[in-house]
Amino acid sequence: MDEFVTFCRNVFVPVTNVCRNKCTYCTFRREPDDPQAQLMQIEEIIPILEQGKKAGCTEVLFTFGEYAEEIPQYKEWLKDIGYSSTVDYICELCKIAIDIGLLPHTNAGVLNYMELEKLKPLNSSMGLMLETTAYIAAHEGSPGKEPSRRIKTIRYAGELHIPFTTGILVGIGETLDDRINSLLSIAELHEEYGHIQEVIIQNFTPKPDTLMAKVAAPTEEEMMQVILIAREILPNDVAIQVAPNLIDPHLLIQCGANDLGGISPTTIDWINPEAEWPSVSELNEMVHEVSLKERLPIYPQYIKKGWYSDTLKDLINDLSDEEGYRKT
Numbered sequence: 001m002d003e004f005v006t007f008c009r010n011v012f013v014p015v016t017n018v019c020r021n022k023c024t025y026c027t028f029r030r031e032p033d034d035p036q037a038q039l040m041q042i043e044e045i046i047p048i049l050e051q052g053k054k055a056g057c058t059e060v061l062f063t064f065g066e067y068a069e070e071i072p073q074y075k076e077w078l079k080d081i082g083y084s085s086t087v088d089y090i091c092e093l094c095k096i097a098i099d100i101g102l103l104p105h106t107n108a109g110v111l112n113y114m115e116l117e118k119l120k121p122l123n124s125s126m127g128l129m130l131e132t133t134a135y136i137a138a139h140e141g142s143p144g145k146e147p148s149r150r151i152k153t154i155r156y157a158g159e160l161h162i163p164f165t166t167g168i169l170v171g172i173g174e175t176l177d178d179r180i181n182s183l184l185s186i187a188e189l190h191e192e193y194g195h196i197q198e199v200i201i202q203n204f205t206p207k208p209d210t211l212m213a214k215v216a217a218p219t220e221e222e223m224m225q226v227i228l229i230a231r232e233i234l235p236n237d238v239a240i241q242v243a244p245n246l247i248d249p250h251l252l253i254q255c256g257a258n259d260l261g262g263i264s265p266t267t268i269d270w271i272n273p274e275a276e277w278p279s280v281s282e283l284n285e286m287v288h289e290v291s292l293k294e295r296l297p298i299y300p301q302y303i304k305k306g307w308y309s310d311t312l313k314d315l316i317n318d319l320s321d322e323e324g325y326r327k328t
Ligand SMILES: O=c1nc2n(C[C@H](O)[C@H](O)[C@H](O)CO)c3cc(O)ccc3cc-2c(=O)[nH]1
Pocket: 008, 010, 012, 059, 061, 105, 106, 107, 125, 126, 127, 128, 129, 165, 166, 198, 200, 241, 260, 261, 262, 263, 268, 269, 270, 271, 272, 296, 297, 298
């Protein structure tokens, strides 16, 4: 067990929930004609960022449905606000966030090399869940969950020296062998490029009104097992993240989990909206004998290696202490 576990204070901005994929476990996605389908406007995003900054957050998590541009209505919405591509819009949002004093972390699904190259100087880290290397029913309607496409995106991020978050989603129809294979693929990518800062071991949580509503969530024992295996497979400089709003982290920490991800004092978890964030004092109680340490969305070793652009330099300097954690 590590002497401390880390977490990050963030704001979650669900920029668009229009998505070309149809993962059967997901309630984030909306059909384009659904009244709740959205592309958030700059004017509604700014106050969310300002409120988060005031509450002491260091990160903004920008989340998107994947390649929404494949859907004609979305293309129109984007045009209406003056952008010809999602990536151009993300760049603008990142610049605004940096001006307000938040470090961007973008998770926009599969992206190509050129798109990642544009986003790199404006993001302190980026993310894409590998989910699983297996071919499962839940992903049959999701071209972007093809394992080789996900691996390609993670590889490009490595070539570009982008500090990266990935992970596996546990309990979506994959076997124990599949979990091991997925973790081995991630370890291999990290051994080649050295860019994986954390691996999320996310427990699937069934949502009402989805095709997977009646599928059981993984048990705590299964989660403990996969974390023990992950700690064996992944190099020691890669953190293992579990989500404290989805599962009690206490025993998982004893198995090797050492990060609790982003928690937000001002926004909800838009992917798991039923699961409320614990407060920092509740987190303290949840982790028992270990201590909590606040980090930034870029891990200390990537600050030391200088894996960030000049655009982010002043903000990172301002927010971090000598060790690369959150300055207190
Ligand atoms: O609030 C959430 N944050 C999620 N995060 C955010 C994450 O906890 C933090 O942004 C990172 O640890 C960086 O600080 C993700 C980030 C990724 O790159 C990929 C997947 C996720 C998944 C979630 C999630 O389900 N809920």
